[in-house]
Each structure stands twice: as structure tokens, then as C-alpha cells.
Amino acid sequence: EKGGYDHFMLKEIYEQPQVIRDTFRGRLLSDQGLIKMAGIEDNLNKFINAKRIIIAACGTSWHAGLVAEYMIEEFARIPVEVEYASEFRYRNPIINADDVVIAISQSGETADTLAAIKLAKEKGAFVFGVCNVVGSSISRETHAGAYTHAGPEIGVASTKAFTTQITVLALIALRLAKAKGTMSQSDYLRNLIELELIPEKVQEALLENDKILEIAKIYKDAPNCLFLGRGFNFPVALEGALKLKEISYIHAEGYPAAEMKHGPIALIDENMPVIVIAPQQNHYDKVVSNIQEIKARSGKIIALVSKGDEQVKNLADHIIEMPNSTEALTSIIATIPLQLLSYHVAVLRGTNVDQPRNLAKSVTVE
Numbered sequence: 001e002k003g004g005y006d007h008f009m010l011k012e013i014y015e016q017p018q019v020i021r022d023t024f025r026g027r028l029l030s031d032q033g034l035i036k037m038a039g040i041e042d043n044l045n046k047f048i049n050a051k052r053i054i055i056a057a058c059g060t061s062w063h064a065g066l067v068a069e070y071m072i073e074e075f076a077r078i079p080v081e082v083e084y085a086s087e088f089r090y091r092n093p094i095i096n097a098d099d100v101v102i103a104i105s106q107s108g109e110t111a112d113t114l115a116a117i118k119l120a121k122e123k124g125a126f127v128f129g130v131c132n133v134v135g136s137s138i139s140r141e142t143h144a145g146a147y148t149h150a151g152p153e154i155g156v157a158s159t160k161a162f163t164t165q166i167t168v169l170a171l172i173a174l175r176l177a178k179a180k181g182t183m184s185q186s187d188y189l190r191n192l193i194e195l196e197l198i199p200e201k202v203q204e205a206l207l208e209n210d211k212i213l214e215i216a217k218i219y220k221d222a223p224n225c226l227f228l229g230r231g232f233n234f235p236v237a238l239e240g241a242l243k244l245k246e247i248s249y250i251h252a253e254g255y256p257a258a259e260m261k262h263g264p265i266a267l268i269d270e271n272m273p274v275i276v277i278a279p280q281q282n283h284y285d286k287v288v289s290n291i292q293e294i295k296a297r298s299g300k301i302i303a304l305v306s307k308g309d310e311q312v313k314n315l316a317d318h319i320i321e322m323p324n325s326t327e328a329l330t331s332i333i334a335t336i337p338l339q340l341l342s343y344h345v346a347v348l349r350g351t352n353v354d355q356p357r358n359l360a361k362s363v364t365v366e
């Protein structure tokens with residue numbers, strides 16, 4: 001049942017090239033420059049006329065929501081707010097009939113997310129679901145939706161659900177950009193073509209596995225760990241930290257790299273591993289200066305870099321290479337090494353990787 005892998009989590013990490021492809025199959029028609037998703041087409045006017053999109057989710061799905069916020073705002077220029085479903089439902093939020101609410105949930109059973117949907121519906125908003133489990137409560141409670149095609153996710157720590165959520169949300173953001181005319185045709189087409197290449201690039205990122213295992217051996221006993229990223233990779237840093245804490249029980253925090261100097265930098269000494277997501281893209285120079293700041297305080301730097309990077313290689317203690325994509329879609333690729341790192345650290349520490357203590361796969365009570 002684990003298909004030759006030691007754990008479901010590892011199997012599910014390695015399934016990502018396939019399930020990402022399954023998720024865009026039939027929806028992404030890059031040769032025609034089209035995206036076709038019934039749930040979006042049938043409700044296109046609601047999205048186009050939305051004054052605002054509110055995304056409600058929990059945990060890893062909330063991180064996918066943050067990536068979506070950056071994509072929808074940049075591509076389609078619609079204001080987006082991302083809310084923890086548990087906060088949203090209890091704070092008497094302002095919801096109008098011309099708001100669109102997107103609920104993201106792997107299981108489709110998370111109690112707080114379900115309650116947020118019910119509240120949004122009561123206030124007259126249009127509610128769209130991004131779920132993995134077909135026929136789940138959230139998929140039934142929403143007005144329309146688009147499934148991720150990740151297949152059953154057994155490991156409690158979410159992996160393939162997250163990258164397929166980003167895939168669906170990228171399709172939505174690009175479709176809305178096309179409808180609103182907010183993106184140049186060349187940027188739009190480039191993202192379509194790059195999305196189609198993501199499965200093979202994820203496959204390539206997986207090839208760093210042995211190297212990541214060696215890094216895991218060095219840092220497996222660290223009591224703390226920081227994850228830093230900017231832009232689309234800021235939510236990936238949060239997700240990397242969540243993965244590490246939930247399966248290895250190492251205290252970890254994710255931050256936007258520039259926030260480091262507003263507090264967390266005080267934690268940095270020679271015992272602090274800092275994982276920095278540093279692809280050669282928009283924020284590259286800024287991330288390089290963040291890396292220099294960590295180095296000046298003797299922090300241990302594990303950097304995720306674009307293939308062939310030389311500058312960061314000379315500064316970091318360890319580098320993990322990954323293929324480049326568009327700024328937005330690199331978030332999917334950068335997730336992979338972080339999943340593998342947490343996995344190996346957890347296995348080396350002897351924890352129950354697939355069923356970490358105190359956690360349940362779907363949180364059906366608030």
C-alpha cells in the first residue's frame with residue numbers, strides 16, 4: 001500500500017509530479033492559451049465583479065491561501081484577504097454580497113472552515129471550494145468549486161495536497177487575469193507554459209534527496225530552526241516550518257526574510273540552522289543580503305538556490321539546487337526540498353512520521 005516507500009509521507013512527496021499533472025489535465029490548454037474550469041466559467045461574472053476575495057482555511061491549506069493571495073492580486077488585481085477560518089468565524093467579519101469567498105481544504109471536513117463557509121453564505125457571499133476529497137462536507141456546502149486531484153493523502157502531514165492546491169489556485173488566478181485583462185499576454189502565456197513544465201521540474205527537485213538526507217543528519221538534533229523566504233516564497237517558508245515542527249517536534253518558525261531583523265535575528269548564533277529560500281528572481285539581491293546578515297552572526301545557512309547559483313554557494317553552509325520557473329510557480333518547486341528535509345529529520349529522530357503525536361488527519365472539532 002505504501003508502494004515500496006517506508007512511509008506514506010515519502011510516497012506522497014514522490015507522487016507530486018503525477019498529481020500536479022492530474023490536477024491541471026484537461027484544464028490547462030497551453031497550446032491554445034486557454035484555461036478551462038467549469039466551476040470558474042459558470043461563475044466568471046461573480047469573480048470578475050468581486051470587490052474582494054476572501055480566502056478562509058486552516059494550517060497548510062491556509063499557506064496555500066497566502067500563495068493564492070499573491071497570485072490573484074498580482075495577476076488579476078483583485079484585492080484578497082486570507083483568514084484563518086477559526087478567527088474569521090468568530091470575529092463578526094464584514095462580508096458583503098459582492099464578496100467571493102474561497103475555502104481551501106484537503107479533507108473538506110475541517111470544522112472551522114466549514115463554519116466559515118456557512119457564515120459567508122448567510123451574509124450572501126458566493127462561496128467557492130478548493131477541496132481534495134470528493135463529496136466532502138465542504139465540497140457540498142460551497143456554491144461551486146474545483147477539486148485538487150491529489151488522490152488520497154494518508155500521511156497526517158500535508159504534502160501533495162498543498163502543491164496541488166497551489167496548482168488549482170494558479171489556474172484560477174491566471175483565468176481571472178485573462179478575463180480582466182490585467183496581465184500581458186506574454187506573461188500569461190509564459191505562466192501557462194511554465195505550469196505545464198512544473199511536474200518535470202518537481203521531479204528534478206526530488207533528485208536532491210540524497211543531499212538533503214546528508215543535511216538532515218547534520219541538523220537532526222537542533223532544538224530550533226528558522227525558515228526564511230520573500231514574496232511567493234514567504235508562505236513556503238511558513239509551510240516548511242510547519243512541516244518540520246509537526247513531524248520532527250523541532251521548534252521551527254517561518255518568517256518573511258526581511259522581518260528577521262525585527263526580532264528573530266536575536267536568536268541567531270552558531271547553533272541556529274536557518275533555511276533560506278533564495279532563487280535567482282526578483283528578490284534575489286535582498287535575500288543575499290539577508291544571508292550575509294545571518295552569516296555575520298554565525299548562523300548555519302541552508303540555502304535553496306536556482307541551479308548553477310554561485311553567489312549564495314559561496315556564503316551558505318549547504319545549498320540545495322532546484323530548477324527555476326516563473327516567480328509565482330517557483331513556490332511549488334521550493335516546497336519539495338523542505339518536505340524532504342522534514343521527512344528525513346523526523347525519520348532520523350525516530351518519530352512516527354505518518355501519524356505524529358497529538359495530530360489528526362482531519363480536524364472535525366473546533
Ligand code: F6R
Pocket residue numbers: 058059060061062104105106107108109110113156157158159242243246361362363
Ligand atoms: C499540516 C496539516 C494541517 C491541515 C489543516 C487543514 O500538515 O495537515 O495543518 O492542513 O488541518 O486541513 P484541511 O486542508 O483538510 O482543511
